Amino acid sequence: MSTEVTTGLTTVVAPRAPGRRRLAGLRRLDPRVRRGALSWVALLVFWQLGATSGRWLAEPLPWVGRLPAPSDVLAAALVLVADPGYWHSWLASGGRVLGGFAAAVLCGVPFSALLASSARFRGIVFPVFELLRPVPPLAWVPAAILFWPTQELSIAFVIFLGAVYPIVLNGLGGARSIDPRLLETARSLGASRWSIFRRLLLPAVLPALAVGMEIGIGITWEVVVAAEMISGGGAAGSAASGGGLGFLIWSSYVGGSYPQIIVGMISIGIAGYASSALLRRIGARLTPWRRESVG
Amino acid sequence: MPDASSPEPARAPLGLPDTAPEWLWHAAAWLRGPAPYRMAIGYALALGSWYLTVDLLALPRFEDLPGVADVFREWTSERPSFGLSLHTPVYYEHILTSLRRVGLAFALATGLGVPVGLLLGASPRFRDYVFPVLEVLRPIPILAWVPLAIIIFDGAESPVVFLTFLASFFATALNAQLGVRSIEPEYLLAARCLGASRASVFWHVILPGALPSIFTGLELSVGVAWFSLVAAEMVSGQFGLGYVINTSFTMVQYPTIIIGMLTLGFVGHATSAAVRLTGRLLMGWRARTLRLEGA
Amino acid sequence: MTATAAPARGAIRIRDVVKAYPGRDGPVLAVDHCSFDVGAGEICAVVGPSGCGKTTLLAALAGFHGIDSGSIHVDGQLLCGPGRSRAEVGPDRVVVFQNGALFPWKTNLENVAFAPIVQGRMSRRDALDRAASLLAEAGLRDDIHAYPGETSSGARRRVEIARALMTDPTILLLDEPFRALDALTKSVMHEALLETHARRPATLFFITHDLGEAVFLGHRVVVLTARTQALLTDARYRALVQQVAALVHEEARRAFEVGDREH
Numbered sequence: 001m002s003t004e005v006t007t008g009l010t011t012v013v014a015p016r017a018p019g020r021r022r023l024a025g026l027r028r029l030d031p032r033v034r035r036g037a038l039s040w041v042a043l044l045v046f047w048q049l050g051a052t053s054g055r056w057l058a059e060p061l062p063w064v065g066r067l068p069a070p071s072d073v074l075a076a077a078l079v080l081v082a083d084p085g086y087w088h089s090w091l092a093s094g095g096r097v098l099g100g101f102a103a104a105v106l107c108g109v110p111f112s113a114l115l116a117s118s119a120r121f122r123g124i125v126f127p128v129f130e131l132l133r134p135v136p137p138l139a140w141v142p143a144a145i146l147f148w149p150t151q152e153l154s155i156a157f158v159i160f161l162g163a164v165y166p167i168v169l170n171g172l173g174g175a176r177s178i179d180p181r182l183l184e185t186a187r188s189l190g191a192s193r194w195s196i197f198r199r200l201l202l203p204a205v206l207p208a209l210a211v212g213m214e215i216g217i218g219i220t221w222e223v224v225v226a227a228e229m230i231s232g233g234g235a236a237g238s239a240a241s242g243g244g245l246g247f248l249i250w251s252s253y254v255g256g257s258y259p260q261i262i263v264g265m266i267s268i269g270i271a272g273y274a275s276s277a278l279l280r281r282i283g284a285r286l287t288p289w290r291r292e293s294v295g
Numbered sequence: 296m297p298d299a300s301s302p303e304p305a306r307a308p309l310g311l312p313d314t315a316p317e318w319l320w321h322a323a324a325w326l327r328g329p330a331p332y333r334m335a336i337g338y339a340l341a342l343g344s345w346y347l348t349v350d351l352l353a354l355p356r357f358e359d360l361p362g363v364a365d366v367f368r369e370w371t372s373e374r375p376s377f378g379l380s381l382h383t384p385v386y387y388e389h390i391l392t393s394l395r396r397v398g399l400a401f402a403l404a405t406g407l408g409v410p411v412g413l414l415l416g417a418s419p420r421f422r423d424y425v426f427p428v429l430e431v432l433r434p435i436p437i438l439a440w441v442p443l444a445i446i447i448f449d450g451a452e453s454p455v456v457f458l459t460f461l462a463s464f465f466a467t468a469l470n471a472q473l474g475v476r477s478i479e480p481e482y483l484l485a486a487r488c489l490g491a492s493r494a495s496v497f498w499h500v501i502l503p504g505a506l507p508s509i510f511t512g513l514e515l516s517v518g519v520a521w522f523s524l525v526a527a528e529m530v531s532g533q534f535g536l537g538y539v540i541n542t543s544f545t546m547v548q549y550p551t552i553i554i555g556m557l558t559l560g561f562v563g564h565a566t567s568a569a570v571r572l573t574g575r576l577l578m579g580w581r582a583r584t585l586r587l588e589g590a
Numbered sequence: 591m592t593a594t595a596a597p598a599r600g601a602i603r604i605r606d607v608v609k610a611y612p613g614r615d616g617p618v619l620a621v622d623h624c625s626f627d628v629g630a631g632e633i634c635a636v637v638g639p640s641g642c643g644k645t646t647l648l649a650a651l652a653g654f655h656g657i658d659s660g661s662i663h664v665d666g667q668l669l670c671g672p673g674r675s676r677a678e679v680g681p682d683r684v685v686v687f688q689n690g691a692l693f694p695w696k697t698n699l700e701n702v703a704f705a706p707i708v709q710g711r712m713s714r715r716d717a718l719d720r721a722a723s724l725l726a727e728a729g730l731r732d733d734i735h736a737y738p739g740e741t742s743s744g745a746r747r748r749v750e751i752a753r754a755l756m757t758d759p760t761i762l763l764l765d766e767p768f769r770a771l772d773a774l775t776k777s778v779m780h781e782a783l784l785e786t787h788a789r790r791p792a793t794l795f796f797i798t799h800d801l802g803e804a805v806f807l808g809h810r811v812v813v814l815t816a817r818t819q820a821l822l823t824d825a826r827y828r829a830l831v832q833q834v835a836a837l838v839h840e841e842a843r844r845a846f847e848v849g850d851r852e853h
Contacts, residue, residue: 031423032419032423035420035423035424036423036424036426036427036428037427038424039424039425039427039428040427040428040431043428063447063448066446066447067443067446067447119329120329120333122333123329123330123332123333123334123337124333124334124336124337124340125337126337127333127334127337127338128337128338128340128341131338131560131564132560133560133563134518134521134559134560134562134563134564134567135556135557135559135560135563136521136522136525136526136537136559137522138522138525138526138529138537139525139529139536139537139540139555139556139559140556141529141544142540142541142543142544142549142552143360143552143553143556145544146359146360146549147356147357147359147360148356149356218434218436221436222436222437222438222522222526225436225438225439226436226438226526226530229438229441229530230529230530246438246439249439249441249442250442252442253442253445253446258446261442261443261446262443264439265435265439265440265443266435268434268435268436268439269431269432269434269435269439270434272434272435272436273434276434479691481687481689481691482691482693484652484654484679484685484687484691485685485687485691485693486693486704486708487679488652488679488680488681488683488684488685488754489681489684489704489705489708489709489753489754489757490680490681490705490708490709490757491704491708491709492708495708499693499696499704499708500693503693503695503696504693504695506695578695580694580695580696580737580739581694581739583737583739583740
């Protein structure tokens with residue numbers, strides 16, 4: 001058996017930086033971005049043609065034919081943006097979202113910590129928690145209205161119910177996914193309970209909590225919109241409780257100004273996206289070790 | 296820590312014969328543990344505090360709420376004062392209506408969402424075209440679509456099913472995509488090394504590899520479907536559990552609200568369990584692997 | 591050793607290969623003007639510390655990524671090099687991965703039968719029959735219908751190697767295949783690999799960080815490092831390694847006979 005030996009070096013050499021190439025390429029749009037833009041352009045064209053199909057076809061197209069045209073939506077948007085009432089709606093909805101979500105986080109995080117740390121507590125409380133989970137938050141609206149003195153509080157309560165579940169479940173999942181060996185190592189090294197909590201449990205649970213909160217804020221927006229629509233619609237009382245974007249949509253529908261509906265939808269979409277993005281930022285700040293590792 | 300030396304747990308101490316089926320052994324072990332008793336305590340506490348605050352003490356905020364006795368009596372009576380109980384056929388009509396809508400929407404969402412999600416994960420080109428459209432539409436809360444849905448679709452059923460479908464579709468597609476992207480790249484490389492064409496890789500690796508995530512998505516999708524369905528039924532529907540809750544409220548039939556909510560809880564659990572069970576059947580290999588790891 | 595009728599194939603010529611990866615502080619040179627040959631049908635062990643570029647070489651051979659300069663030829667044909675910086679991934683060069691890549695959702699039997707079925711070379715029934723006999727031959731009859739998740743790690747490696755060899759690849763690329771195994775199992779694996787190679791002499795390109803393993807198994811040992819290793823050319827060292835390996839192997843054989851299988 002022969003044995004051949006070869007040597008190689010592992011030095012670092014400074015050559016063409018891969019980053020340089022991108023600057024030159026900015027001239028032409030990345031083909032991936034181009035494709036996405038193409039899809040949207042095609043969609044908008046189809047939408048415009050379909051929505052106005054009543055004018056140049058014998059019969060308007062089904063479904064698409066009933067939509068308000070993008071051109072009308074744009075016009076309505078320009079009008080709305082100048083209207084201070086529109087921005088008040090943003091504040092109203094945003095305030096509700098903030099209030100309910102904050103309550104969900106403030107109650108949910110400690111609750112989830114308790115569930116994770118005590119098996120006894122978990123055994124007693126979790127089954128009831130789980131039993132009520134499939135009941136959609138909106139189903140709680142009537143009960144909430146019966147209970148809470150003001151409409152705002154009942155909306156906040158329903159938001160709380162909706163958002164608290166993903167937060168608690170994700171926090172619990174994160175806590176239980178901690179490798180027990182890490183816990184044992186920490187204890188054998190003499191760490192105090194507080195120390196273990198701060199340096200081991202919290203960092204392990206935070207990423208899962210962040211995800212839970214992102215899910216929660218999505219649910220929060222759903223509930224706010226629904227509550228605002230319902231309160232405008234009728235079931236939860238006739239007094240319009242300070243508007244909001246959901247109320248804007250509903251009243252636009254009732255009032256027959258259909259292009260405004262879509263403006264409202266887009267507004268809520270933007271608001272929802274912005275709040276999720278904000279949460280994601282905060283989550284990334286709190287968990288810097290989760291940045292993509294190189295190689 | 297899983298014990299590596301004895302893969303077969305001892306059965307003798309539980310007093311069961313060795314030939315007893317697996318699930319019976321699990322059930323017996325569960326009964327012997329603290330879990331069932333803690334669960335019973337939890338339910339007792341929940342019911343007890345409800346009874347205490349509403350029926351017995353009639354505390355200020357709580358006095359308007361329906362009490363345990365009222366609800367129980369109403370639910371089980373042969374001649375319910377508000378027309379809805381376990382003995383009335385209309386109760387089951389409402390349940391079936393809701394189930395039917397959820398079933399249809401879920402089927403459509405799965406049939407469309409799984410292929411779309413798989414393609415989003417597997418084909419960068421498809422993703423470039425389709426993802427930008429989906430990502431812009433996704434932040435819009437489902438309920439914000441209600442007026443538009445009513446405008447586009449005729450009748451009372453279609454908008455409800457459409458809204459439910461929309462919510463489920465996003466959940467399913469996104470999870471299917473996640474499933475594809477979470478497949479260990481080694482499996483894909485190995486398949487190509489072994490001479491698999493792109494189609495073979497899709498059928499033999501991507502689809503089975505994404506299946507666990509797909510089923511997680513389906514469970515989520517069912518939950519989201521109920522959420523949207525109830526909201527849609529509350530706003531614009533005839534028949535169905537959401538409708539029941541809504542009209543019971545407006546017609547001051549409060550115990551029926553609770554009946555509706557609890558029924559929703561049970562039915563929701565049942566549908567989630569059905570999805571989970573189907574998953575376990577289709578992915579037999581998972582159960583066998585996890586069991587070995589001492590789970 | 592069984593004589594094969596087919597001519598020996600799978601001779602590799604690696605010449606002046608350079609491969610750099612983009613790193614956080616600029617590119618990192620993984621392979622710097624590496625050149626060596628592997629004879630057809632040989633077992634070539636590539637040793638070196640972590641991050642010395644051995645996996646990079648394997649990946650380049652498999653076609654998972656390209657090379658920046660230099661060339662690789664297999665049996666005189668250009669695999670990658672000037673004009674074609676990246677090889678095609680193909681069934682003539684199969685990889686056995688470090689952490690195992692048996693499809694968890696297929697049984698061991700279905701895994702082994704995978705290649706001929708997807709390549710269209712055999713019908714499903716024939717492929718399964720052939721796979722069954724292959725597994726039985728390798729002493730894995732009990733694990734035929736089990737899932738990889740239920741199979742012991744040693745058996746899993748052997749199933750994966752069987753899967754790789756089903757369609758007679760020219761070159762078998764093994765990326766630290768026995769790294770996660772304990773010493774006893776490793777020893778049995780070595781025997782199994784040598785036996786398999788005797789039956790089907792493909793070229794084995796074998797990466798490991800275990801020097802003893804490399805010397806024991808390899809017809810040729812290639813060391814990638816920054817300093818020359820004079821130790822390996824010492825005949826006394828080689829003799830010692832083989833002596834120790836034989837002793838460990840005796841222990842392993844005894845342990846397995848007692849029926850002490852770890853799952």
